[in-house]
Amino acid sequence: MVNRFVLNEVSYFGPGARQVLPQEVKRLGLHKAFVATDKDLIKFGVADKVLDVLRQANIPYEIFSEIKPNPTVSNVKAGVEAFAQSGADFILAIGGGSSIDTAKAIGIITNNPRFSDVVSLEGTADTDHKSVPIIALPTTAGTAAEVTINYVITDEQNQKKMVCVDPNDIPAIAIVDAELMYSLPKGLTAATGMDALTHAIEGLITKGAWEMSDMFEIKAIEMINRYLETAVNEPTNPEARNGMAVAQYIAGMAFSNVGLGVVHGMAHPLGAIFDIPHGVANALLLPTIMEFNAPAALDKYVQIAKAMEVYTDGMTREQAADAAVRAVKELSLRVGIPQHLSQLGIKAEDLDRLAEAACADVCTPGNPREVNKEIILELYKKVL
Template identity: 75%
Template sequence: MVNRFILNEVSYFGPGARKELPGVVRRFGYKKALVVTDKSLMKFGVAKMVIDELDAAGIVYDIFDDVKPNPTVTNVKDGIAACKAAGADFIVAIGGGSAMDTAKGIGIVCNNPEFSDIVSLEGVADTKKKSLPIIALPTTAGTAAETTINYVIVDEENQKKMVCVDPNDIPAVAIVDAELMYSLPKGLTASTGMDAMTHAIEGYITKAAWEMSDMFEIKAIEMIHKYLPIAVNEPENPEGRNGMAVAQYIAGMAFSNVGLGVDHGMAHPMSALHDVPHGVACAILLPTVMRFNAPAAKDKYAEIAKACGVYRDGMTLDEAVEAACNEIANLSRIVGIPEHLSELGIHEEDIPALAEQAINDVCTPGNPREVTKEDIIAIYKSIL
């Protein structure tokens, strides 16, 4: 079996890393940027922390700040138009997964115009050229979109989330600066952090996992378990914020290359049909999906228990599995994730439509345990 591993050309880490941006632009010889971000990050000055670096260096740019929390096909098309109008030769993406996913869609279509309908990018798209170069600066510690070959766009017409997988979309440069995350609200810190934990756990147990991906994912689980409560409760604590910033990137390096599972398969329609924030959707499902998958991954669950510090000498394998599942559920409660779908406005009559999309989601086949639509319905119902 041949395993593939794709990473950014270069990445920078640490508080203040955004100051590397001008040097990166000069080194690559880029001329004009399209800054892709959202209005909230502009309003609260987070994007300005990056834009100030462009201004100080005299780098020319236009701004596209119409990114939606769950970006749509129309959103991406508007961004493509803005990019062409600007005459930009590279993109600076500032934000969470929404901004970076939008930037990936823009960058791919700008260099592969035959995919301009956007919906043809769903799944594994046969693009021929790399994206317009993207320099990605995450403002949340969760999606790891700055280092993945995946992006997610809502198809409004068909009311579904399209998962797009394309090695050509990976940002050329990732700049992971924890200072851009200090003002992230408590709830968003928690949900994006649990999204990162979901990435790490699903990436660790997915069918395609192997030694290299395992090495990254188990370290990410350990770090997220340690640093997420600090980041949530002490938002300006550099240790917690930087720990999470690095941990979510580590998780992304691996899951981008090996895939995910049914948790993400079930979370995507929750966002598409009910506008549930992606991190919340992943997190609310995670403890129950872990229990469903346990028979297919007992040995790895024991390692998760060790990474979370809840493994005890003399534990049986089943006891270690239970300890791992309980601890992830406990972490979710500690950081304030809802426990029931009804808290998110989802009701029993909504489940069949959710399950139909979930069983057909591109992430679901990677699940370590074979799953049917009836299994998915049962999982949804168990957390109503």
């Protein structure tokens, strides 16, 4: 079997890392930035921390901020048109997964116009050319969109999330600057952090996992267990913020290359149909689906228990799996994640439609234990 690993050309880490931006723009021979971000990041001054670096270096830019939390086909089309009119030669993506995913779609379509309908990018599109150069600066510690070859766009007409997988979309440069995350609200810190934990756990147990990906995912679980609660409760704690920023990137390095599972398969329709934030959906589903998957991945669950620091000598694999599931559940509770779909407005009559969509999701086949619509429906019922 041949395993592939795709990563950024260059990445920078650490508080204040955004200061390297001018030297990288110069090194790549770029001239004008198309800034893909969202209105809240502009409103609360987070984007300005990056834009100030551009201004001081006299690098011109144009802002595109029409990006929704679950970006849509319409968002992308508007962005492609705005980029074409801007005269920019690279995209500067500032934000969480929504901004960076939108940037990826804009960059891919600009250099591969035959995919201008956007919906044809779903799955593994055979694009011919690399994206417009993207420099990504994440403002959340969760999606790891800055290092993945995936992006997710909502097809609003068909109410579905399209998972697009394409090595040509990976940002040329990732700048992971924890200072951009200090003002992240408590709830969003918790949800995105649990999203990163979901990536690490699903990436560890997915069918495509192998030794190299396992190494990264185990380390990510260790770091998230160590830093997430502190990052939620002490938002300007530099060690915790930087620890989470690095941990989510490490998780992304691996899951991007090996795939995910049914947690994401079930979370995507919750976002597409009911606009539930992706991190919240993943976090709510994770413990229940971990419990379901345990029999198919017991050795990996021993590793999870060790990384979560709940393994004790003499435990059987089954006991270690139970301890791992409990540890994830307890962490989720401590950081304030909702525990039931009904808290988010989901009703029993919605579940059949959700299960149908989850069954067809591109992430679901990677699950270590086989599922079908009936099993997925039962899993939704458990968390209702």
